[in-house]
Amino acid sequence: MSDNVVICIVKPAVALQLGDAKTDTSRPGVSVIDVTFPQCQAVKVQEISFKNYYTAFLKVRLLRRNPSNKEGAAKWVTCLRNQHLMPNPHTEGGSQDYFSIYRQQMLIEPDDITSIRLILRQPSSTWLNFTLEDIKIHQYVSEDSERDIPPWFSHLTPVDQPPNLRGLPDPQTVSSSIQQMWALTEVMQTHQTAAPIGRFDVDGCYDVNLLSYT
Numbered sequence: 707m708s709d710n711v712v713i714c715i716v717k718p719a720v721a722l723q724l725g726d727a728k729t730d731t732s733r734p735g736v737s738v739i740d741v742t743f744p745q746c747q748a749v750k751v752q753e754i755s756f757k758n759y760y761t762a763f764l765k766v767r768l769l770r771r772n773p774s775n776k777e778g779a780a781k782w783v784t785c786l787r788n789q790h791l792m793p794n795p796h797t798e799g800g801s802q803d804y805f806s807i808y809r810q811q812m813l814i815e816p817d818d819i820t821s822i823r824l825i826l827r828q829p830s831s832t833w834l835n836f837t838l839e840d841i842k843i844h845q846y847v848s849e850d851s852e853r854d855i856p857p858w859f860s861h862l863t864p865v866d867q868p869p870n871l872r873g874l875p876d877p878q879t880v881s882s883s884i885q886q887m888w889a890l891t892e893v894m895q896t897h898q899t900a901a902p903i904g905r906f907d908v909d910g911c912y913d914v915n916l917l918s919y920t
Contacts, residue, residue: 751816752846762795769821785812795830
């Protein structure tokens with residue numbers, strides 16, 4: 707089951723009665739559940755997941771905006787027809803299983819969806835009630851978006867992979883040279899005397915050959 711669950715409003719199931727509900731006392735075999743999104747939000751659907759409760763067949767319709775005309779009227783389209791949830795409507799098999807309907811199973815691309823209509827059918831009179839529970843809508847995340855990872859993150863160099871340093875000296879050689887320089891500095895500081903060192907004088911006297919005349 708994927709992540710990215712979208713906040714949605716799941717309305718109670720409404721039974722569709724054929725004929726006059728007052729005179730026709732037969733059990734209705736069709737129910738409808740509408741799922742909407744807050745503030746008419748348009749969603750790219752990746753998955754519809756739910757738990758079955760004695761529903762034999764499922765049909766899914768989507769209210770989709772026109773991708774080329776965002777201001778145009780939305781239209782209902784069918785993305786799934788007569789999906790079997792129970793192998794045999796008269797037996798318990800599949801009656802309380804969890805199901806997921808994925809984007810790849812749908813007849814159309816479920817993009818710019820503002821509402822979802824689940825049409826439930828149970829032709830068997832064995833079960834007094836049938837519905838769907840724990841309905842969740844999962845939003846589609848494209849591979850290009852990489853789940854909103856910042857672009858700079860993908861350019862980081864792995865720790866175990868050395869960077870491509872063209873034209874620069876070998877890091878190990880530089881490190882060895884720095885260590886040698888550090889050791890030489892330590893030796894010089896150790897043997898350094900406190901007596902001042904003149905530039906040309908020797909024991910306070912100057913060599914005549916080192917003097918220049920102006």
